[in-house]
Amino acid sequence: MRSGVSLQDLERELENGALPAWVFSDAQVYEWEKEAIFKRVWNFLAHESEIPEVGDYVVRFIVDTPVIVTRTEHGIRAHVNMCRHRGAPVCRGERGRSQAFRCPYHGWTYSNTGELVGIPFGEQIYVDPERIKRELSLPRVRVQSYRGLIFGTLNEQAPSLEDYLGESTWYLDLFGCRGLDLEVFGDPERWILSANWKIAAENFGVDNLHILSTHGSLIVELKQFPFRQEYLLGPANFVAYFPGRGHAIAVNRPFPGMKFVGVPESLITRMEAEAPEHAPFLDGLSTVVGTIWPNLSLLTVVQPLGPYPVGQGEAPRYWTIRVWQPTGPTQMQVWSWCLVPRAMSDEQKWKSFQAYRLSFGISGIFEQDDAEVWKGITELAASLGGREVRLNYEIDGVEGPWPGQRFIKGAPGVVRPYVTEAGARNFWRTWLTYLRGGSDDGHGGSMGDRGVFDSRGRAAG
Numbered sequence: 001m002r003s004g005v006s007l008q009d010l011e012r013e014l015e016n017g018a019l020p021a022w023v024f025s026d027a028q029v030y031e032w033e034k035e036a037i038f039k040r041v042w043n044f045l046a047h048e049s050e051i052p053e054v055g056d057y058v059v060r061f062i063v064d065t066p067v068i069v070t071r072t073e074h075g076i077r078a079h080v081n082m083c084r085h086r087g088a089p090v091c092r093g094e095r096g097r098s099q100a101f102r103c104p105y106h107g108w109t110y111s112n113t114g115e116l117v118g119i120p121f122g123e124q125i126y127v128d129p130e131r132i133k134r135e136l137s138l139p140r141v142r143v144q145s146y147r148g149l150i151f152g153t154l155n156e157q158a159p160s161l162e163d164y165l166g167e168s169t170w171y172l173d174l175f176g177c178r179g180l181d182l183e184v185f186g187d188p189e190r191w192i193l194s195a196n197w198k199i200a201a202e203n204f205g206v207d208n209l210h211i212l213s214t215h216g217s218l219i220v221e222l223k224q225f226p227f228r229q230e231y232l233l234g235p236a237n238f239v240a241y242f243p244g245r246g247h248a249i250a251v252n253r254p255f256p257g258m259k260f261v262g263v264p265e266s267l268i269t270r271m272e273a274e275a276p277e278h279a280p281f282l283d284g285l286s287t288v289v290g291t292i293w294p295n296l297s298l299l300t301v302v303q304p305l306g307p308y309p310v311g312q313g314e315a316p317r318y319w320t321i322r323v324w325q326p327t328g329p330t331q332m333q334v335w336s337w338c339l340v341p342r343a344m345s346d347e348q349k350w351k352s353f354q355a356y357r358l359s360f361g362i363s364g365i366f367e368q369d370d371a372e373v374w375k376g377i378t379e380l381a382a383s384l385g386g387r388e389v390r391l392n393y394e395i396d397g398v399e400g401p402w403p404g405q406r407f408i409k410g411a412p413g414v415v416r417p418y419v420t421e422a423g424a425r426n427f428w429r430t431w432l433t434y435l436r437g438g439s440d441d442g443h444g445g446s447m448g449d450r451g452v453f454d455s456r457g458r459a460a461g
């Protein structure tokens with residue numbers, strides 16, 4: 001806990017090229033984030049394949065708010081899981097199939113489109129029960145989908161999801177949302193992590209330098225991945241970020257001559273046919289990793305199923321998306337979905353899931369590597385001697401041309417080398433813009449792409 005934090009202080013710090021550690025622990029900052037960020041953005045809620053039939057629902061969260069996401073005859077709808085009578089949660093399950101939700105407190109019943117359709121003894125106890133039914137629907141949450149990804153917002157003024165995502169959709173498509181017809185495999189795994197949500201969001205969007213050190217056990221010791229210098233610094237790899245929007249995604253292409261290794265050939269053909277603009281990027285493609293502002297991250301990569309290197313045994317590809325759901329200034333709940341191409345065989349899907357579980361599932365080795373570090377950062381960021389420490393974001397600080405740039409044509413966003421902190425700096429610029437209320441239209445305003453992190457050599461113009 002820290003008192004007297006001001007946004008002007010923060011801005012000054014960022015202008016000096018540093019970030020005070022207390023942003024990862026401060027209770028006031030957390031309260032600001034809830035109102036200024038999570039109440040205004042599009043929050044990822046669910047994948048359409050989780051609710052395939054009319055009546056299917058899942059309960060998900062926008063920070064602390066439970067939201068019922070359901071497929072109705074009129075499309076996908078979402079409502080805050082809160083009765084309009086006395087405020088009890090009306091849906092007690094986490095997932096299921098139901099046309100209606102009956103409040104356990106006094107029995108008011110709502111249709112899955114949110115209308116109040118039943119009040120016990122309504123005619124006897126209310127003067128005008130029909131008026132009450134008309135007026136008291138479940139609180140609505142706006143929902144829109146992008147290729148199966150369902151997002152919701154509490155902000156009626158938010159731009160369309162399409163506008164919010166902008167050209168980051170190009171990377172969602174490359175990840176597999178277009179052409180691979182991804183579906184969820186099993187339920188999302190969930191666990192509590194004693195770390196601030198922004199550490200995870202910033203790591204996925206994008207911190208590629210940590211891979212060799214944090215994940216050294218698999219990479220350096222077991223030599224599971226062909227990590228040479230080129231794997232990080234190879235000219236065909238890059239990070240793209242989106243000024244004002246906060247998204248950042250990395251693309252790694254270390255296997256020239258091999259197309260999107262681990263994806264069945266028939267699906268590669270389909271990807272190329274559906275999105276010819278992606279075809280050149282499938283060559284050599286290993287990893288797509290990123291964060292969609294503020295707290296949805298995605299990752300696809302291969303993982304050997306045993307203690308051998310990629311190329312010397314089975315190494316299925318897996319796809320995961322995850323939400324870093326804030327549950328407090330120093331804690332989050334992680335929601336992690338494993339996705340698989342619908343057309344893969346059951347055996348292929350199962351192996352892909354095993355690969356996911358080994359590396360990034362709840363007990364995954366990569367997952368635990370990261371969690372351990374993130375927990376430590378959060379504890380120090382709250383500590384007496386640590387909270388005022390300034391953190392450094394100078395990698396690729398001068399965002400000028402670089403030699404590899406010529407290998408990257410047709411990729412949208414601001415394109416930078418694979419090892420960069422440009423995406424992270426953009427994350428923080430966007431974060432500050434939101435905290436300052438500078439994005440009532442739902443994405444970053446004028447502060448979005450400059451004004452902070454500039455003085456340490458960000459190229460002008």
Ligand code: FES
Pocket residue numbers: 083084085086087088103104105106107108
């Ligand atoms: S609180 Fe739901 S019916 Fe009373």
Ligand SMILES: [Fe+2]
Pocket residue numbers: 203210211214215366370
């Ligand atoms: Fe990691």
